[in-house]
Amino acid sequence: MDDALDRLRSDAIATAAGTVVYVLPEEGPHGRPVSLIEGFIPLLVNFTDEDKAAKGLRVFADGAPPPVPQHFSAVEMVRDHALLLLTGESGAGKTSFARHLAWQIAAGENAARIIVRNEAGDMAAEVFDSRNLVPLVIEAKAGFALTALIDDRLPGLSDLLTSDAWRNGSASLLLIVDRIDALHAAGPQMIDEVRRFQAVTPHLRVLLLGDSRIVRDWSLPADLPRHELLPLLQSQRRAAAPEMPLTALSPITANPALFGARLEIQPQTEPETEEALADAWAYALSRQLGVAPLAVIREALAGLTDRAFEKHDGIVKRLATGGRRVSTLLAAHELYLYPPAEAVALYRSNPLDVEPLMQALARRLLANGREVAPLLEPLMGGSGDMPFQGALLATEFLPQAPELHRHALPLLLSIVEDGRLSAYRRERAARALSRLSDPRDLQALADIPGGAFTFGSATHPNSTPAHPVTVDAFRIGRYPVVNADYARFVAETGRLWRSPEANDPERRNAPATDLTWHDANAYCAWLTLKWRAEGRISAEDVVRLPTEPEWERAARGDQPDAGDETIVYPWGIEFEPDACNSEEAGFNRTVAVGLFPKGRSPFGVYDMAGEVWEWTTTLWGDDMTTPSFQYPYRDDGREHLKAGPKIRRVLRGGCFSSGKLKACTTYRGSLEPDGFWRGNGFRIAVSPRRA
Incomplete structure (x- = not known):
């Protein structure tokens, strides 16, 4: 058993050391790779000391404003829950967190570290005692049972975890299941399987990681603890890159993937949009690799769809560093060259996966002075939930495309009033209604x-x-x-x-x-x-x-x-x-x-x-x-x-x-x-x- 546990620790350390989170434009033609161990920024979640205190409705001083809330870290949430679901937007750093946490445990990094807790700059120690804990990171895959995924990483491990040797031992396993969103509608079944396996497996803790856009649509057990990863604070980014100009600390670089992309480039002018940042990153990469920028952009589209272009291994490797967020932005650059009907057909073939690509395409159309109605209006037709999903996709662009209001408004109102779709999507619809002067009588x-x-x-x-x-x-x-x-x-x-x-x-x-x-x-x-x-x-x-x-x-x-x-x-x-x-x-x-x-x-x-x-x-x-x-x-x-x-x-x-x-x-x-x-x-x- 000790050999198996040592192998898990060694794999976690090697994976973190070999994971490049960004490449600084220095020290040679291809820059200096920064590993996950060196470049990781502690992530915070949407749960604060105020939230914890308010469960008991704490006492306030007379007339005094409450202090600025301090956020708990993702590590602390793992520490405090034997089973936890952490979600985040695309590029929020979920996979990086999984690998870094596994390294932290395997390397025995137990010293408390002082981390930033809010934009006010409040600091507090992050304490996580991982002694006797062993990490295992697996990636969810459609059609594969949990035990099969575990044994794929280390043959026979699932049997070991239910054996007397494990039961009587002192070690505990932290099982980290990444990319649970890739299961789509089958995700809740995987969560049920995880809970059943945990019930019969002693000394087992589980962390589930997934894209909030997908996971929030699921019907989840009421007692499953879940939290959302926050974007990076300005203070976190400033500490990580003190040489970066203040103009680079805009909201777009609060996303960890886009922050990493910004670290890799030295632009003459600061990118003001996600699309501009992704383009600058692609052009910098093309110069480093000696390829045409279009090759980078097309490879990004190929990685997200079934389209085939000439494959370049160097581009594929670096796109993995940029992550799905950057790839989506670049794929929209390629899709921009196609007729809108082709993008609509692509969306209808796989709405959940293609939705971010369509949003990035619409933003690129607007940025170049083109109309988005030919792209978005067809999405608000069809049967079942399709029109409602299409209206939701269009909400971001209603201020710039008032001609879409007459199609979108009744659909958005129906989503909220009739309880259509998931609560997460209803909340998106309600935010759009708020911008449009919500027509409901809220004083009724x-x-x-x-x-x-x-x-x-x-x-x-x-x-x-x-x-x-x-x-x-x-x-x-x-x-x-x-x-x-x-x-x-x-x-x-x-x-x-x-x-x-x-x-x-x-x-x-x-x-x-x-x-x-x-x-x-x-x-x-x-x-x-x-x-x-x-x-x-x-x-x-x-x-x-x-x-x-x-x-x-x-x-x-x-x-x-x-x-x-x-x-x-x-x-x-x-x-x-x-x-x-x-x-x-x-x-x-x-x-x-x-x-x-x-x-x-x-x-x-x-x-x-x-x-x-x-x-x-x-x-x-x-x-x-x-x-x-x-x-x-x-x-x-x-x-x-x-x-x-x-x-x-x-x-x-x-x-x-x-x-x-x-x-x-x-x-x-x-x-x-x-x-x-x-x-x-x-x-x-x-x-x-x-x-």
Whole structure:
């Protein structure tokens, strides 16, 4: 067994040493290759210390802004999860991370290293103790079972891992499955196979890596931890290449593959687009290899499609260094020379794989003053999901091609309202709708009938006992208050709003966040006067925050208590990952409201599980863990609106980082009234003025 483990370690070290991540234009006609060991930049993920703290809804200092969040590293996510799915865009560095992590483990690199955590430059140690851990990197391939892939790397290894010798040994294996996106629709089956193999294999940890564009379309187990690799920070790029001019630290070089390409060239003028950077890289490569630039460009297209051109081994090797991201950009250069109908046919033959190529082609057409409608309009026809996929592909280009709006807008609206395609693709559609002034009525109200209903649950001590509560009829916002509406309030009143998304044109239809309880109340008072003047509500009506029972009534409807172990969701008692923006959805951020129509409450109210924690008027107390105002609900001063700044208010619904135990109709959260963060929002209630 020791011989097998030593071989795995040796392979990991040799692979990393032999992997070139970029070639610096110096030291000879072909430049200086930089290996993965020397050139790797630690990667961060979309999970922060703030996200981790907010799972318990941390305490804020009175009126003080929260600190700049610090991101966890990809290594730390591997450390903290026995099974993990890491995704990233094309060129995000997934394969490089897999090989470098394997080298780090095999070489015994256990010393804590200080890494950058955010754009503010905050630093912290990355700690990963890999002693007794052995790495194995495999690449997923369609039609091959997991054990076959393992044994292909080291014959007999799958049997060894289930043997008594392995079971009784001290070593653990980190199995890294790269390119899981290559399996397309069969990817979830591979994940199931991995989990079954892990269940019968002692001392086994698993990391899955895949392209987020593909993986996010899959229906994944609700309990599978997943995170997204982030683009490189400016501070990371500056540290890696201090000699690079500041103009090179543009958003396009935040992609690791494009950053590597930029390191390889010495342009006379700084490339301003991905296409220009790829072209400059191809021309530099052609000079190094003594070939025509067109040979590089054609080889890139050949590598992505079944087209055949004269093969040049040197070009193929260097294209591998540039990665799929650079190859796609160059392939679009070649495809640009063909009639649009040929590109359309190529797309229809393999939409998932060709989609990035079509987007790169459309950008190149626009950059050269050509129309994109002949390329994109045909994609919005056909049967099944084809028109909707085509509309999504076109979203990036709608600002420059208004003639496409009449085709795209109804398709995008249907994607969101009817819950078509995956949540990830619905989110893309909603961002486009935001830019086009989302035509939905996001201030719509739902009528909630009065009467008695079951309130509370035995599924958490703070929510027990379940008991009847009576509420009067009222109306409530079908959606949380969105950025566009809160921004109008801020524009008219000048109220301070700390949200970084306040002016993002793609996030106008996402919930307004970073709001205190006082902010929410001020908005309600402003909207009361505005709606009275417009005649939308009567002179006796007020806009306000809902009480805790009103919130639960709107979310739960008439659903009874379902027992000590059964959680009630707005849609029923069985959790559905595609019914809410909870931790299981994998976004780890707010998305456009109404994106999960399956999750509507019995009264047609959206986003009452996950998305954002929503303020209510009800008091909690001053202890974060245990409410002073416990159940049963009663008239004991818990609706007092003038309580002090240390008395916390009840939050309901959970947020994007809440798991299915909290993203439901009964779990109670709380926060001080001056607290705010990116996972807190609110929705309005409307009723006649109370005595």
